[in-house]
Amino acid sequence: MAPGSTRPTSRDVARAAGVSQAAVSLVLGGKWRGRVSETTAERVREAARDLGYRPNLAARNLRLGRTRTILLVVPALTTEFFAGVYTGAARIAAEHGFGVVLYPSPEGVGPARDPFHSAQAALDGVIASSMAAGALTAIRGDQLPLVMLDSDPEGSLGAATVNLDIADGARQVAEHLLALGHRHFLHLAAAIPSWTFEIRARSLAAHLAQVPGTSLNSTHAPISIEDALTAAEAALAAPGARPTAIVCDDDLLAAGAYKAARRLGLRIPDDLSITGIDDLALATAIDPELTTVRLDAELFGERGMQALLAVLEGRTPAEGDIPVELVVRGSTAPPGA
Amino acid sequence: MAPGSTRPTSRDVARAAGVSQAAVSLVLGGKWRGRVSETTAERVREAARDLGYRPNLAARNLRLGRTRTILLVVPALTTEFFAGVYTGAARIAAEHGFGVVLYPSPEGVGPARDPFHSAQAALDGVIASSMAAGALTAIRGDQLPLVMLDSDPEGSLGAATVNLDIADGARQVAEHLLALGHRHFLHLAAAIPSWTFEIRARSLAAHLAQVPGTSLNSTHAPISIEDALTAAEAALAAPGARPTAIVCDDDLLAAGAYKAARRLGLRIPDDLSITGIDDLALATAIDPELTTVRLDAELFGERGMQALLAVLEGRTPAEGDIPVELVVRGSTAPPGA
C-alpha cells in the first residue's frame, strides 16, 4: 500500500492479475467453475492476497440488496443473560453467513431513540426482546422481518415470537415452596412493564392459590441490587404476617433480598427462603447458593435466530416454548427449620 | 406499501413530490438552503413521511466512502464490565453520528475467526481490547484506524492506546493490605495472556517487595468462579505458610476465593482477607462485601471512542491513563483479627 492511497478494489486486483474485474468477482465469489481456468483463478487469488484486498461490503450490500446483518435489540446488558442470548444468536447467524449487531436499548424507557439510525448498519432483519421497551415503538411500523423474544403472541403485530416457558418456571417455584410447607409469600417483582413479568406474576399467583390458606403480597423494584434491597426491606418490615419465602423475578433482585435479610437479622434459609430466576454466576457466588430457575440464554438466542432465518426464507418458524428448569440449592428450606 | 413491493427509494419520493431525485437528497440531507424553496422542501419531507422512506445505508456508505460504524472487539461478555465499555463508547459515538458494532471474541483464544467477516458491517475503525486475544491476529495487518484498550504502548503496532492505570490499582491494593499488617500473600491471577495482567502482577510484586519479610505466591485460573474455587482451594491447602490475604485479578476470581475459604472453614476477613478488581454488582452482593478496585468501564469506553474519533479526524488522541480507585469494604481486615 502506497501511503495516502485508498483500499484496493476488485479492479486493482484485476489489473494486478491481468484479468477483468468480472473475473475477480467470479473467482473470489466462488462461482468460477467452468468459467475461469484454475491457473487464472490462482493468479487472481494471489494478487488479492498480495494487495490485501477486502471486498467493500457497502458495495456488495448495495448490489445484492441484502446485508446478511441482523439487529438484536435487548434491554441494558447489566447481567450476562442477554450476553448469552447474543452469543447463541451470533453462533447460529455465523453458521449461515450472517452477522449480528447489538442494540442495547438506552436505560429503561428512555427517550425513544431510533435503533435503526444508531446502529448504522443496513439490516436484513430484527430480533427484539419485549423488555427493550424504549426501542419498540421505533421498530413498529418498520417493514423489516421481525422476531420477538418473550412477547405476547397476540400483541406482537403478527411477528413471530420465541418464548421461554416462564409460566412453567413460576409453577415449579410455587410447587417447590408449597411442598416445603411455605404458605406466606412475597413476590419481589421487576418494575418493568413487560408481558414476561406479567405472566410470571399471574402463573405464580394461580399456582399458589391452588392451596387454601396461602397469602401472596407483591412489591416492585427496578432490576438492581440496591433497589431490591430497599423494596424487600420495606416489605419485610411492614406490619402483618411476615412472609416465609420471597419469590424474586430475577437473581439480581434475589441478591437484594439477601442483603435485606442480613440487615434484618433473618437467616437464609432458616428464617426466610428466597428464589430467583436466571441462574447467573451470581447465584452460586452468594451464600447460601440461590435456588433459582435456570434459563438457557444461549438456546434462547439460537431459537430466536433460527426463527428469524426461517422468516427470511419464507418458512414458518418452529413452534414451542423453551423449557426452563428449577435448580434447588441452599436458599430454600422448610419454614422455621 | 403495496404488497410485494420493495422499500421506497429517494426516487420514489421524488416522483411523489414531483421533483428530481437530487432535490430529495438535498432536502433530506439538510443542504438545501438557497437551493430549494421552503414550500418544495416541505412537499418533499411530506412525501418521504407518507412513503415511510428510509435511506438505503448501503448506498449511502458506498457513495460517501465511510460508514460511520465502529467495531468494538472485546473478550466474552461474561461480566458487565465490557457491557459498560460498550455503553460508554456507544454514547460518545452516537453524539458524533456513529454507530458501534460489538464483536465478542469467541471464548478465549478460539480458532482465530475473522471479526471483519463475522461483523458484516462495513467499518470506519476498530477499538480492540487487548484481552480479545483470538481476534487480534486477524485485526493486525488491516489498515483500518485502530485504538487498543489496555495494551502495551510499545507493542501495539503504533496504534493509539487507552489504558486504565491498573498498575496504580495494584499499588493501592498492596499498600492497603500492607498497612493492615499482612505479610503473606497469594496472587490469584487470571489465566489470560495479556499485557494488562502482566502489569498487575509486576506492580503488585514490586510494591509488596518494598516491605522486608513479605512473601508472595501466585496461582492462575481462567476467569470463572468455579475455576477460581479450584485454584484457590488448592493453593490454600498447600503445605507451608498459609497466606493471610488473597489478591485477585478480578471480582469473579474473588468470588471463587470466597467459596474456597468457606469450604476450608476460613472466615473472611478474620482468617483471610480478599481483594478483587472491577467492582461488579457481584462485589456488594457477596458477604462480606468485597474490597476491590473500581474501574470506570463507561469512562474507559468513552475515552477509547474519543481516541478513535481523534484518529479519524487526524488529531492526536489525548494522553493519560484513567485513574482507578480502591473501594475498601468488609473483606479486608488486619490478619488474625
Added chain:
DNA sequence: CATGGGAGGTTGTACGTATAACGCCGTCCG
C-alpha cells in the same frame, strides 16, 4: 467442411445515494 458447443473469458449494467456542474428565468444595476 460446416456446425455445434464448451471452455475461458470480457463487456455492460444496475443497485441507491450524494454532489458537482449546469441550466433557466426574473430582477436589478450600470
Added chain:
DNA sequence: CGGACGGCGTTATACGTACAACCTCCCATG
C-alpha cells in the same frame, strides 16, 4: 437595454460489486 446574478432546480456521474449477456477461440462431430 444588456448582462450579471441569485433563486430554484435539474442532469449527469461515481462509488465497488455481482452477474447477465455476450464474444472468441478451438476442438469434436456429422
